[in-house]
Amino acid sequence: MSRFARHFFVCTNSRPPGGKPSCDERGSRDLVAALQLGLSQHPEIWREVSVTPTGCLGPCFDGPTIVVYPEGTWYRAVTEPDIAEIVREHMVGGRAVERLRYHWPDENA
Numbered sequence: 029m030s031r032f033a034r035h036f037f038v039c040t041n042s043r044p045p046g047g048k049p050s051c052d053e054r055g056s057r058d059l060v061a062a063l064q065l066g067l068s069q070h071p072e073i074w075r076e077v078s079v080t081p082t083g084c085l086g087p088c089f090d091g092p093t094i095v096v097y098p099e100g101t102w103y104r105a106v107t108e109p110d111i112a113e114i115v116r117e118h119m120v121g122g123r124a125v126e127r128l129r130y131h132w133p134d135e136n137a
Contacts, residue, residue, distance in 0.1 A: 033076040034119065036063055039093045041084040050084075051091035055108065057081070059092055062108055066115030077119055090130060104130035 038060045042052035063079045070077075085093045090104040094114075101124045103114070110128055117123050 031075075032078045033073075034078075034099075034122070035097045036077070036079045036119070037082045037085070037095050037097070038063065038079065039083070039085040039091060040081040041088075049088050049091065051088070051093055054092050056092035056106075058108055059094070059106055059111060062111040063094075063115065063119070066111060066119060070115075070120055073120060087130060087132075093130065096124075099124075102130035102132070103128045 038056055039051040040056045040060060041050050043050040045053075060079060060081045067073070067077055067079055085091075085095055085102075087093055087102075087104060092104075092106050094103040094106055095101070096103075096118060101118070103110075103125070106114070106128060110125070113125055114128070117125050
């Protein structure tokens with residue numbers, strides 16, 4: 029079992045220009061910094077929440093991508109202005125931000 033109540037993984041994968049898109053070219057490193065800043069403003073959850081940059085999470089065309097465990101909430105097309113809402117609602121409040129949720133395509137469709 030994880031020691032964290034919530035762990036935010038942010039794709040910071042980078043690719044050469046002209047190929048498949050990457051989260052890094054869409055500003056995901058700034059999202060990591062903004063999430064870490066948001067967490068720093070809530071010392072009451074420092075031992076419960078973690079933010080970690082990671083490699084490719086998969087949905088490259090829909091990034092930047094963030095996945096939150098243990099609940100497995102996926103966010104897509106996150107921008108810096110979205111971070112305050114994610115911090116307030118999900119990081120602190122424990123509720124996913126529905127308008128940003130990524131839903132994997134139904135492979136059977």
